[in-house]
Amino acid sequence: xxxxxxxxxxxxxxxxxKQTGPMTSLEVYDKYGAMAYGIxxxxxPQPNLAQEVLVNVFSSPLLQxxxxxxxxxxxxVIKLARSKAVEAKRKLMTIGSFSADGVHKEQETTPxxxxxxxxxxxxxxxxxxxxxxxxxxxxxxxxxxxxxxFPHA
Amino acid sequence: xxxxxxxxxxxxxxxxxxxATEEEQHEINQQILTSSEFSEYVVEFERNAQxxxxxxAVPPPPATRxxxxxxxxxxxxxxxxxxxxxxxxxxxxxxxxxxxxxxNDTYIKVHxxxxxxxxxxxxxSKVFLIAGLYYYFKSASQEKEIEKLxxxxxxxxx
Numbered sequence: 001x002x003x004x005x006x007x008x009x010x011x012x013x014x015x016x017x018k019q020t021g022p023m024t025s026l027e028v029y030d031k032y033g034a035m036a037y038g039i040x041x042x043x044x045p046q047p048n049l050a051q052e053v054l055v056n057v058f059s060s061p062l063l064q065x066x067x068x069x070x071x072x073x074x075x076x077v078i079k080l081a082r083s084k085a086v087e088a089k090r091k092l093m094t095i096g097s098f099s100a101d102g103v104h105k106e107q108e109t110t111p112x113x114x115x116x117x118x119x120x121x122x123x124x125x126x127x128x129x130x131x132x133x134x135x136x137x138x139x140x141x142x143x144x145x146x147x148x149x150f151p152h153a
Numbered sequence: 154x155x156x157x158x159x160x161x162x163x164x165x166x167x168x169x170x171x172x173a174t175e176e177e178q179h180e181i182n183q184q185i186l187t188s189s190e191f192s193e194y195v196v197e198f199e200r201n202a203q204x205x206x207x208x209x210a211v212p213p214p215p216a217t218r219x220x221x222x223x224x225x226x227x228x229x230x231x232x233x234x235x236x237x238x239x240x241x242x243x244x245x246x247x248x249x250x251x252x253x254x255x256x257n258d259t260y261i262k263v264h265x266x267x268x269x270x271x272x273x274x275x276x277x278s279k280v281f282l283i284a285g286l287y288y289y290f291k292s293a294s295q296e297k298e299i300e301k302l303x304x305x306x307x308x309x310x311x
Binding site: 025026029030035037041059071078079119124137140143145146147 | 222
């Protein structure tokens with residue numbers, strides 16, 4: 001079995017076999033729905049809109065491609081939920097009913113700030129680098145630092 | 154670039170967030186195949202990332218699940234619609250005997266025997282019409298004749 005075919009179920013075991021059969025959208029929703037909704041709410045803090053995005057995530061044909069995703073289903077859902085939420089946020093920003101947070105020029109460029117700009121506010125690494133006057137590789141390193149600094153259970 | 158440098162470059166984290174380019178994705182796949190250290194890091198990273206996002210998990214309202222269920226069943230019906238009827242096993246054909254379909258044309262299809270039957274009815278109706286008119290006028294003229302003869306018989310008696 002490939003190392004990557006390990007599925008984390010929070011049981012604490014180092015390796016858990018990936019499910020043999022493909023998961024249906026409802027099964028994925030039951031398992032990762034709350035996590036996806038939390039991610040979407042971090043990006044779009046409006047419950048009604050966030051629920052709409054959540055439905056889009058779990059009705060998306062892209063969700064079925066997670067069955068052949070090289071990483072765990074959770075990683076695939078995180079990626080998909082974020083991309084759908086950012087897409088919805090961008091649409092709102094073009095309509096003008098939603099304003100992006102101000103540029104954090106005065107703030108210190110911490111990994112938390114960089115992660116916030118990229119993950120929650122939907123900026124690409126290049127845009128974050130430009131805003132903070134740092135290189136793209138520094139932005140990517142900050143992502144690594146952010147997850148590294150996250151306290152392990 | 155050695156494995157440790159690659160890990161610290163943050164490319165994997167960037168991939169999870171959906172920022173990685175095709176080249177970077179290819180590089181990640183290569184590292185997974187060649188380096189067991191990197192593979193172990195991937196497993197550990199995925200676990201940490203999931204734990205981080207689960208901390209901020211919010212249970213969605215129950216209605217959301219129903220909407221997703223409805224959309225999933227709708228998609229299944231649409232997928233089934235792509236197959237021809239004869240592709241479906243006979244047991245399933247029986248279940249699908251009655252379908253709600255919206256017909257949008259004004260034509261109907263009938264059996265081929267309806268054509269001669271219709272022609273026969275048309276011809277017979279014409280024959281009966283002509284016969285009816287013929288006997289009507291004939292009886293009318295006969296009545297006139299009888300009336301005439303009656304008047305002829307009654308006149309000499311006066």
